[in-house]
Amino acid sequence: MTNKIQKVKGMIDVLPEDQDIWTRIYQLVFELANFYGFSQIITPVIEKEELFLRSSGRGSDIVQKQMYSFTTKGGERVVLRPEFTPSLVRAYIESLQVKPKPVKLYTQGPLFRYENPQKGRYREFNQFDFEIFGDASPIADALLIQLFSQFLIDIKIKNFFIEINSIGCRSCREKYKTELKKYYRYKIKSLCPSCQKRYKINILRILDCKEEKCQRIRQFSPQIIDFLCDSCKEHFQKLIDVLDEIEVSYVINPYLVRGLDYYSGPVFEFKLGDPGEKDKDDLTLIAGGRFDYLISELGGKDTPAVGGAGGIERIVEIIKNNNIKISPNSTNKFLSKPKTCLIPIGELAKIKVFKILKVFYNKNIRVYQNISGSNLSAELARANKMKIKYALIIGQKEAMDEKIILRDMEKGTQKIINQKEILKEIKK
Ligand SMILES: [Zn+2]
Ligand SMILES: [Zn+2]
Structure with missing residues (x-):
């Protein structure tokens, strides 16, 4: 008997019985993009390794251990993209910076991270992603949060909540990091092994560690809110005012930092469950934030930007687990030209x-x-x-x-x- 060939570890087949859910998700992404005025962009799955080393950050989990990187026959270091934002920024700089601002883009497709597969979390996974280039106002942050809330409402996931925080700009964040270092200096030995490393390479990430002992230590740590400069404070306050006005509820989580180097100012996460529950990594459905420095850091013109992405496999998993009945609409909404x-x-x-x-x-x-x-x-x-x-x-x-x-x-x-x-x- 011949051995059967199985799929590669961490990969999944999307079988016919799940196609209705997948189609509805893609349809909804398309509808929301049309309604809110986002144009589609499709970028290659393979990018230069340098793009992610310079954006996601050398200290990020992605670059540290999750990149599918390899050398081509021509000797070039490339990766299967682990996230969308750097690719979209690269494409924006190459082809779209000359367009009138804001440039609002969306995309969807497969991403790759070499990590331990769990339910709803695979080595090849799909995301949808929305980005706004060229708008510095908190109104743009709020527009994305409204769009993502609408997505979860329409896909009938009811039990979600939104966490927001500001991680400040270059100047106020550095002051905060110095304070954090002081706070953790004599506590390093009580932290988990990952956090001991984070202390050196990416101290902010200690704050979102899910280990109980690390969470216990952090409860008396200084909070970034107290270190924000006037302009970061004002931006964050305005975002909160808009969310209040449009009746989108949120909780401020002072420990929400997101794992990537390029964020600045407000960050947000849409999580499953109730705010009081124990925080776990696999509860995050959609996440994003502002990245005002990334475009210039990757060689573009100084351009403020904000964006976010949602994990499709996890959302499909929740829809199936909760027996939520959804199927594609017979026609796409918002196709007609606006009058x-x-x-x-x-x-x-x-x-x-x-x-x-x-x-x-x-x-x-x-x-x-x-x-x-x-x-x-x-x-x-x-x-x-x-x-x-x-x-x-x-x-x-x-x-x-x-x-x-x-x-x-x-x-x-x-x-x-x-x-x-x-x-x-x-x-x-
Ligand atoms: Zn600041
Ligand atoms: Zn830890």
Whole structure:
């Protein structure tokens, strides 16, 4: 008898019985991307090793032990990509930096990490990923958090919560790290072996260690919130204000640091369960944060950016374990060209726009928005070019009065209506 060949360790087959779930996930990613104005990009599975050494960070778990790297016949060091952000940044620098900002991209596909396979965690795994390049405002952070919340709601995963934190900028984080070093200096021997290494190469990561003894030691450690500089504090506070306003609930986890070197400012994780439960690695469904330095560090122009990604296998696992019934919709939503656009001018207006977006989303109506824009005539010109029929303009005054300006782009006429009546007016 001949031996049968089995799949390589850590790899999985997605069998026919699971295809409905996978298709629905991809469909939903596509719908959310269309609705929120993200364009698809597809980058190669193989990248130069240097890309990840210089971005994910030499001290990160990915680079330390999880990279599928090899030398090609031509002698070049390459890797099977372990995450999306560095690849997208590379592609952005190579081809997209000249485009008007913001550049909003999404992608999905396989990634590879050489680690011990567990349920919902494999050596080849799939993620969907959304990134916004060229918007420094916390509004962009909030937009991503809203998009990812909507994803989990639509995929019918109800028991999730959002953790947020800020890990500061170059200057305030360094001060914090110095304090952390002082705090841990005489406690090193009580830490787990991984944390003893982290003390030297990536001290922030001690904070998100899941070992009980490390968590016990950290409870009196200094917290980054107390070290944030004024501009980091302001950015984080604004993000919190927007989340409160749009009624997205969150918990601040002062120990959330994310394992990668390139993050700066706000970071977030969507986790399964309740905030009080014991923290485990395999509860994270979607995660991301801001990375304002990465583009310039990889040779691009100084460009602020924020992004996040979700692990598909884990989400599929939860859907199956909880007997959640989902199947693809018969048609993709938000395929039609938008007839309406939303133009918020000013911070308050931008915050108000989130709620209006939700109304359109729930009614399956595509509406164009450029939440990063701040110039009315530029936005009107763009709307004209896109052959938009109605512009909904909201400025500071309208935002305060719960009103909105409805402009007929063909006739050039406009009137002020109540925000609550938007749908009624648009339908007319
Ligand atoms: Zn700072
Ligand atoms: Zn530890």
